[in-house]
Amino acid sequence: MLRYRLTRRGVLKLGFGSAVLALSGQAQPRETIRVGYVGPFSGVYAALGRNELEGARMAVDDVNVQGGVLGRRLELLAEDSATKTDVGVQKLRKLVERDRIQFSLGEVSSGVSLALSQTAAEYKMVHIVTGGHADDITGKSCRWNTFRIPTSATMEANAIGRLLAERFGKNWYIITPDYAYGWSLQESFTQVVERLGGRVLGADRVPLGTSDYSAVLLKAARAKPDVLLTFQAGDDSVAILKQIVQFGLDKQMAIAGGLQEWENIVALPKEARIGWWTFEWYWIQPNVPEVKAFVDRYRRRYRKVPTARSWFGYAAIWSLALAIRKANSLDAVKVAQALEGLELPRSVALQPGRVYYRKEDHQLMTGVFVGYVRQGQDPDDLFEVVRVVPGEEAAPPPGKTGCRIVYPS
Amino acid sequence: MELLLLQLLNGLVSGAFYALLALGLALILSLTRIINLAHGGFLVVGAYLGYVLSGLWGFYWALLLAPLGLALLAVALEATLLRPLYRRDPLESLLLTFGLALVLEEVIRLVFGPVGVPFRIPEALGSPLFPGTPFFFLTRYRVLVIALALLAGLLVFLLLRYTRLGLYLRAGAQDREILSALGTDVGRLSTLAFALGAYLAGLAGVLAAGQLGLSPAMGTSLLMPSFVALILGGVGSLGGSYLGGLLVGMASGLAGQFAAAASEFAVYVILALVLLVRPRGLFGKEGFFE
Structure with a gap:
């Protein structure tokens, strides 16, 4: 005869099970908006890819705490590209076709970034480049659906x-x-x-x-x-x-x-x-109070300082959320047009000056932090920023990038 | 012109590593007729041993003890793996040392990771002897490298030339069979040659780690020019291989002045030129290993 024995573990399981039931029974008011991130979590760039993802995760939680966008929650799905073009493209296809993402972000490597931008364009999906630096991404190979946060070479x-x-x-x-x-x-x-x-x-x-x-x-x-x-x-x-x-x-x-x-x-x-x-960004900026608040929150959450990579991920998610709100739609063309010229508020830009997506080539006019390496008092403080060069001053004029944006008719 | 002379002198420093390796290769080859493809693996193991020891007791102890530790390891490997192959086809020992090279490098990769690790040298050594002059590239460390390479070469020469042991080693290099027939334990001489060769590789390893950085692949990149040096100097000639190493270093240093990529290429050009004029190398003897 089998007798049920009441154990501590059994009680816990029971409690957990009923909690799950209760939560899932509470029907979500509306479907989530799914965003896919493809980046390197293995290989030489793994540390960079992970930081981008962590920044993005934090932004997703921030957006959802504020009630999401258009009354819907954001959901982030991540896949490892291993810094390989074919793997990255395949993972993006999987995210679109199986997981039904509506927006995509990604990649540290320039080569993979270009391939992802093209694949996303095939699906008529807005894509934000969170890491590649080749000029071509917002130059000769620019696309209507692609926006870039990092600086070009x-x-x-x-x-x-x-x-x-x-x-x-x-x-x-x-x-x-x-x-x-x-x-x-x-x-x-x-x-x-x-x-x-x-x-x-x-x-x-x-x-x-x-x-x-x-x-x-x-x-x-x-x-x-x-x-x-x-x-x-x-x-x-x-x-x-x-x-x-x-x-x-x-x-x-x-x-x-x-x-x-x-x-x-x-x-x-x-x-x-x-x-x-x-x-491309630095965690110590005494003149921008919003940065300190962001760094404190990031440090509490991940027990380390945010890097430029963390900020890329953070800014990418917020850019999407702001553009969707502005367009009041999830339609890719409308969101892309909302992103053109979109200026990031100080709490997202996290740097001095005006930071916006340039209409002509979809390059974020982000500041370039020029300085020298030295050891500060904080063990994580390795860099002395001498000047933040505004993006507008650093970027080549719109006519000289070789980019022409053409929207699908 | 003056710059070329400086490049020549600079090349001498990398030549020091090749010379140490080539001398070890030549010692092992003469006594055991084994072409030790695992010599680069020896160097890497010696370098990482130095890394561990320098973390414990500092750089100078590492420089002293790591080559000795490597020599012990080489003796163990020789006794267990290579000795049974002495009387067999040379191809078998070639395959064995090739495999051994892969195993040693892979073990290092497993233990210490594929990426290089920082190897610290004493701060006093890491600065130029003549700062601000055209000789700024002669850091104290590089002078130490050249001095130790010369000293090691000199000691080996003295050992071979003026001691009874050296006499046996030279005799063994010339004719193992006769020496063995005369009642000398040639097996023990072979072990000794292996130990000595490995000691030199370990010395080169620790010194190279301080100058070029420490990574599992460092052995492979230093080994090829050393084989070239061995052939350039003449197979069978210990002094020749040592000189060959210095020459190869200087040739690649000189070529570096014109194009960085040419310094790898120059090593083979000088080999081809020497072999055209002297097919057995600079000091090669007729009938050895032919």
Whole structure:
């Protein structure tokens, strides 16, 4: 004979079961609005992808606490792209076809970002790029459905270029990784310095995975530039920065580069934490009170500081919510048109100045945080922001991006 | 012109690593007739051993003890895995060391992760000896690298030239069978050559970690030029392989002045040129390993 024994676990199960029943029985007033995020949760960019997702999650909760949009709650579904184009596209298709998402966000890598933008356009779905930096995303390959939050490579070069030229001088030397992204950075920085009346004394393209930079550093030191630019990433950047410090070159010339991430700097050994870079957002902004409130909430929730990546995710969800409210519709074309020119309120922009989506190329006119790496009092404070260059000043004029937005008829 | 001389001198520093590796390879090859493809794996294990030890007791102890630890490991590997293969087809030992190389590197990857780890050198070493001059690239650390490589080379030379043990080692390198017939334990000499070769690889590993950074793939990238150095110097000549290492380093340093990508390429160009003139390498002996 089987007898039911009353155990503590049994009681808990019973209670849990009835709670679920009670909740699901309470019919939702209306269906949720589903948003899909595709980004890297594994591979080299995993840390960046996770931070984007965490920022987005926080924004979803914020929106829902305020009653959602159009009386409906937001729901966020996330998929891992592993930084692979084919995987990312496949995951986006799955999100649309099986999970019925109506808006999509995503991707750290530029290559995957471009592919996602195209796939979303096939489904006539508004897509917000939360991480890719290639110029093309809001340039030659721009699309009616795609909006980008991060800065483009050219915006970074423009923003830091003027400051470097004014502060240190107009003779630059470039050491860049020998592949497409490195070449395009070399090109945009060369254009910037030449426009400012300076010149590039020399440029070396070094194969990826090089560990000994002494030969090129010897050449660079010989050229006596005012600024030495390096675009190496990952282990390569650790190697070159370490050797620059050992050779004492950082005392003879300014060391600088383009985009830098908080996540990368924190992984560097202490002695290699040097240089002038651009960040896309920073968590310490004494003049913007809204930032402190956001950082405090983020720290309480995730036990770490928000990075530019967290902000990308946060701003992406809020942009969608605000645009849907403005359009008073979920129709993709109407939401896209509402996003054009949409200005983010200070509590979402979380930075000084006017931050809005430019109508002509769908690029967010977000500020570029130019500064240098140093250790602050807080162990998480690694960067001194010298100037926030307004997006309008950094971005190329709308006529020069090569972008033409065409809506489906 | 002056810059070329500086590049030459700079190349000498990377040449020091190749020289240490090539000398170890040559020692093992002469005594055991084994082409040790696991030498790069040895270097990586030595470097990570140094990383662990330097975390415990500091850099200098690591520099002293890690190569010794690696030598012990090499002796164990030689006794258990390689000794049974001495009298068999050379292809079998080649396959074994190739497999061993993969295993060693993969073990390191499993334990320490695929991404490099920061290896700290004493702060006093990480600064230029002549700051602000054209010789700024000679940091104290790099001078230490060259000095230790020269010292190690010199000690090996003295050992071979002036000690009874060295006499046996040289004899073994020349003709194992006769030496064995004369009543010398050649097996023990082989073990010793392995230990010595591994010691040099471990030394190169710890030194390279401080200069180039520590990652599981570092062995592979240093090993290829070292094999080139071995052939360049002449198979069978210990001094030749050591010199070959320095030459390869200088050639790649010089080429780096013109294009960064050319420094890898230059290694093979100089090999081809030398082999055209001297098919057995600079100091190669006729009939050895042919």
